[in-house]
Amino acid sequence: xxxxxxxxxxxxVTCALAVRKQLPEARITLVSAxxxxxxxxxxxxxxYMGHLRPQDLKPYEDxxxxxxxxxxxxxxxxxxxxxxxxxxxxxxxxxxxxQLLLATxxxxxxxxxxxxxxxxxxxxxxxxxxxxxxxxxxxxxxxxVVGGGLIGVELAEMLHSRGIEPLVxxxxxxxxxxxxxxxxxxxxxxxxxxxxxxxxxxxxxREILGDAQGRVRAVVTTTGxxxxxxxxxxxxxxxxxxxxxxxxxxxTDCGILVDEYLRTNVPNVYAAGDCAQHRQPxxxxxxxxxxxxxxxxxxxxxxQTICGQSTAYRRGIWFNSAKFFNLEYQTYGQAPAxxxxxxxxxxxxxxxxxxxxxxxFRAGAPHAVVGFNALGLRLxxxxxxxxxxxxxxxxxxxxxxGAANFDPEFFPQHEKAMVAAFNRQFPQHQVVLRQRxxxxxxxxx
Amino acid sequence: xxxSLPASSPAEKLTLAMVATGLLALLLALADADPGRQQTWxxxxxxxxxIGTLTWSWLRFGRHPAGVQQNNLWQRASTGRGSVAxxxxxxxxGFYVVLYWYxxxxxQGNFGPxxxxxxxxxxxxxxxxxxPADQWFLYGTFYTLAILLMGTRALWxxxxxxxxxxxxxxxxxxxxxxxxxxxxxxxxxxxxxxxxSYFWPLKYDYLFPGTAAALVHNGxxxxxxxxxxxxxxxxxxxxxxxxxxxxxxxxxxCGCGGLAETAGDPYRQLADKSRAAWRWEVRIIxxxxxxxxxxxxxxxxxxxLNSSLLGEVGSGAAKWYGFAIGAVFSGVIGVGFYPILxxxxxxxxxxxxxxxxxxxxxxxxxxRISTNGxxxxxxxxxxxxxxxxxxVKQYAQRGEPIIRASCVGCGMCSTACPRGVVNLENGxxxxxxxxxxxxxxxxxxxxx
Numbered sequence: 001x002x003x004x005x006x007x008x009x010x011x012x013v014t015c016a017l018a019v020r021k022q023l024p025e026a027r028i029t030l031v032s033a034x035x036x037x038x039x040x041x042x043x044x045x046x047x048y049m050g051h052l053r054p055q056d057l058k059p060y061e062d063x064x065x066x067x068x069x070x071x072x073x074x075x076x077x078x079x080x081x082x083x084x085x086x087x088x089x090x091x092x093x094x095x096x097x098x099q100l101l102l103a104t105x106x107x108x109x110x111x112x113x114x115x116x117x118x119x120x121x122x123x124x125x126x127x128x129x130x131x132x133x134x135x136x137x138x139x140x141x142x143x144x145v146v147g148g149g150l151i152g153v154e155l156a157e158m159l160h161s162r163g164i165e166p167l168v169x170x171x172x173x174x175x176x177x178x179x180x181x182x183x184x185x186x187x188x189x190x191x192x193x194x195x196x197x198x199x200x201x202x203x204x205x206r207e208i209l210g211d212a213q214g215r216v217r218a219v220v221t222t223t224g225x226x227x228x229x230x231x232x233x234x235x236x237x238x239x240x241x242x243x244x245x246x247x248x249x250x251x252t253d254c255g256i257l258v259d260e261y262l263r264t265n266v267p268n269v270y271a272a273g274d275c276a277q278h279r280q281p282x283x284x285x286x287x288x289x290x291x292x293x294x295x296x297x298x299x300x301x302x303x304q305t306i307c308g309q310s311t312a313y314r315r316g317i318w319f320n321s322a323k324f325f326n327l328e329y330q331t332y333g334q335a336p337a338x339x340x341x342x343x344x345x346x347x348x349x350x351x352x353x354x355x356x357x358x359x360x361f362r363a364g365a366p367h368a369v370v371g372f373n374a375l376g377l378r379l380x381x382x383x384x385x386x387x388x389x390x391x392x393x394x395x396x397x398x399x400x401x402g403a404a405n406f407d408p409e410f411f412p413q414h415e416k417a418m419v420a421a422f423n424r425q426f427p428q429h430q431v432v433l434r435q436r437x438x439x440x441x442x443x444x445x
Numbered sequence: 446x447x448x449s450l451p452a453s454s455p456a457e458k459l460t461l462a463m464v465a466t467g468l469l470a471l472l473l474a475l476a477d478a479d480p481g482r483q484q485t486w487x488x489x490x491x492x493x494x495x496i497g498t499l500t501w502s503w504l505r506f507g508r509h510p511a512g513v514q515q516n517n518l519w520q521r522a523s524t525g526r527g528s529v530a531x532x533x534x535x536x537x538x539g540f541y542v543v544l545y546w547y548x549x550x551x552x553q554g555n556f557g558p559x560x561x562x563x564x565x566x567x568x569x570x571x572x573x574x575x576x577p578a579d580q581w582f583l584y585g586t587f588y589t590l591a592i593l594l595m596g597t598r599a600l601w602x603x604x605x606x607x608x609x610x611x612x613x614x615x616x617x618x619x620x621x622x623x624x625x626x627x628x629x630x631x632x633x634x635x636x637x638x639x640x641x642s643y644f645w646p647l648k649y650d651y652l653f654p655g656t657a658a659a660l661v662h663n664g665x666x667x668x669x670x671x672x673x674x675x676x677x678x679x680x681x682x683x684x685x686x687x688x689x690x691x692x693x694x695x696x697x698x699c700g701c702g703g704l705a706e707t708a709g710d711p712y713r714q715l716a717d718k719s720r721a722a723w724r725w726e727v728r729i730i731x732x733x734x735x736x737x738x739x740x741x742x743x744x745x746x747x748x749x750l751n752s753s754l755l756g757e758v759g760s761g762a763a764k765w766y767g768f769a770i771g772a773v774f775s776g777v778i779g780v781g782f783y784p785i786l787x788x789x790x791x792x793x794x795x796x797x798x799x800x801x802x803x804x805x806x807x808x809x810x811x812x813r814i815s816t817n818g819x820x821x822x823x824x825x826x827x828x829x830x831x832x833x834x835x836x837v838k839q840y841a842q843r844g845e846p847i848i849r850a851s852c853v854g855c856g857m858c859s860t861a862c863p864r865g866v867v868n869l870e871n872g873x874x875x876x877x878x879x880x881x882x883x884x885x886x887x888x889x890x891x892x893x
Contacts, residue, residue, distance in 0.1 A: 050515070050525075319820065322864075326605065328864070409869060
């Protein structure tokens with residue numbers, strides 16, 4: 001069996017490793033236009049900031065691929081012929097396959113702004129973007145970042161690390177309005193303020209202005225403000241990279257359309273990760289998932305089906321994490337930004353504004369916990385998942401909160417203050433803290 | 446192509462100029478023939494370097510919001526193996542060569558090229574130890590000062606992490622108290638110079654029969670020192686390592702570790718993370734442990750049998766070990782190459798104490814570094830800051846706990862992790878190697 005995977009990102013590589021484990025004899029080839037070896041996309045920013053070198057982005061040493069007999073081809077796939085099971089590459093070779101996985105990822109969205117093709121305007125998705133940013137931000141004094149999501153804050157932090165003033169345009173009234181409740185977003189805003197990063201909320205990009213050399217010189221916002229800058233980072237999301245699939249006649253919409261087994265409409269052709277669009281996403285789930293974690297899970301899942309054990313993709317209990325300057329963020333389960341019918345939430349914030357916890361639970365008895373937001377605190381994923389899966393009542397969770405504490409040793413423990421705040425906010429549940437932090441107490445409960 | 450670095454502020458430049466002037470004053474102390482002025486130059490040098498380093502640390506780290514401060518680490522010539530690093534390495538290596546082989550007292554109170562510096566400390570040494578300075582007192586003073594100054598820098602830099610604050614405070618305390626003041630006070634009171642924070646097999650001669658006999662001969666305190674050395678090496682080490690891992694010593698108490706954690710902190714990212722380096726580590730460090738155990742055993746057998754042949758073999762081997770391992774490996778290479786190979790070369794490849802603690806940590810300990818479910822993004826910041834060259838992300842991205850003989854428990858992987866994935870924990874030994882059970886799309890294990 002020859003499994004051909006287009007894309008060596010987390011989805012493609014996870015699938016390759018999972019298939020290798022189950023089918024030691026299979027021939028597996030990964031094709032990538034972007035890089036000779038798999039690299040960690042979320043870590044791109046650390047190379048720009050000088051925390052890491054480019055070679056440090058590789059999750060595996062170079063010997064790993066040969067040792068696991070994973071063929072790597074560094075070339076662009078130009079044409080796919082799904083009737084004859086053939087893939088043509090830009091280096092002139094053609095590869096025959098038995099099974100094909102499209103894990104082609106995404107590309108940065110451009111919304112058709114005037115001036116968006118000027119030199120010094122870019123997104124941050126891959127290695128070419130990192131190179132462009134390194135080149136185009138040399139010696140500049142200000143960069144404008146468009147977008148109030150995860151990449152937006154990353155770009156701001158990157159510029160800041162070089163002593164370049166970032167200015168961030170955020171469409172919503174607060175940071176990451178689609179995901180974070182305003183209390184949490186305010187803590188992120190404090191990070192912007194502390195690092196002296198100006199943010200314009202309720203403001204979008206209208207136009208990018210260029211100079212005589214075709215380089216960006218300023219942006220104009222929807223509030224009419226003209227902001228001088230020498231670089232513009234577009235962080236308004238990514239869109240699935242479907243060009244190859246579409247040319248091959250595979251059914252697409254925004255992404256490559258797949259069923260719950262991550263199969264496309266063409267036999268033996270699968271799609272997973274950023275580029276895939278679920279025809280029927282699960283309740284409360286989105287059709288296109290563009291995260292490192294979901295890419296990994298989809299890669300793992302599609303590997304089962306490719307190996308002959310048809311396995312439907314189930315996202316499981318949601319989790320995600322990020323870091324906003326010095327503020328870590330973790331979320332588990334269902335954690336909506338806006339008040340939701342049938343759900344209540346308990347929110348605690350440390351007086352310094354550097355730590356917060358929100359616990360979401362059902363309004364009706366027994367008040368089962370459905371999700372968590374943690375800022376400036378580390379929660380134990382296994383514990384949070386267990387509570388959510390078992391629909392543990394909020395009173396139980398609060399009284400055993402220490403079990404979920406994953407902060408390093410000697411860090412201040414806030415469980416007492418959290419429980420006290422909970423008892424004030426919800427006097428009907430009088431909770432007593434029973435469990436402290438640590439692996440031993442985890443066993444004792 | 447690397448982007449341009451942000452300019453240092455004028456205040457930062459001023460403090461760096463202060464440090465440079467201090468180093469210049471040190472050269473003047475070396476060159477000046479007048480004993481009075483030598484001492485003035487030396488104290489001026491120490492004062493300028495100290496104030497310059499402390500102020501620079503505050504300007505560089507203290508003024509910025511508390512958090513991970515690694516910007517431009519690999520792009521600076523000083524911390525990214527650039528020209529400044531090579532010059533620093535050469536100077537450090539040269540200092541060790543001169544110190545070890547060209548600075549012994551010639552019998553007339555002349556200490557070679559470092560003579561002026563040694564005598565510059567005479568009055569301080571008389572006050573502290575009731576005797577004139579020698580080259581080892583000079584070394585001890587510089588060493589302790591380096592740990593205190595760069596320790597303060599680390600306190601500024603890592604002030605967002607209580608673990609790092611307490612741990613850094615600990616290495617500063619043990620260096621100043623146990624490795625500098627107490628040995629000096631012992632000398633002041635005409636007692637044997639003894640370091641209560643160094644144990645066999647790192648301080649290999651502490652369990653040699655010759656050392657033990659000399660100490661016992663000295664009377665009550667000497668007997669206690671022998672007892673302390675034996676108990677710490679043979680009893681306390683396994684017990685403490687069982688509960689806390691080898692970190693109780695390597696990154697909290699040990700002086701070599703203390704220097705690496707403070708003065709070596711700017712270089713921790715330089716440790717080689719490759720599998721090849723790991724193989725060399727295993728090939729070298731366990732034979733060193735075997736060697737010193739064998740030498741110690743031979744010396745004791747000789748002591749028991751009073752055999753002259755074994756005595757010659759044993760003392761000859763001990764002497765050779767002292768030169769090759771004690772001086773060349775731990776000093777010249779271990780510290781001299783900080784700016785090129787990272788600060789834990791000796792601890793990782795050579796230290797027999799680390800080997801011994803490592804075996805205990807791997808097989809008889811409650812310590813592990815836990816991985817938090819599936820949150821790892823393979824960014825590699827954990828591996829980057831590992832001074833022991835452990836490729837931490839290999840474990841984290843598989844959801845596995847990190848249990849490695851070499852891990853000194855400095856906690857930097859946990860401090861640097863942007864997603865809260867790694868955490869140093871002491872827990873029950875049962876299930877210690879268990880991977881995170883809950884990273885899956887329902888019934889699937891990720892990368893199992």
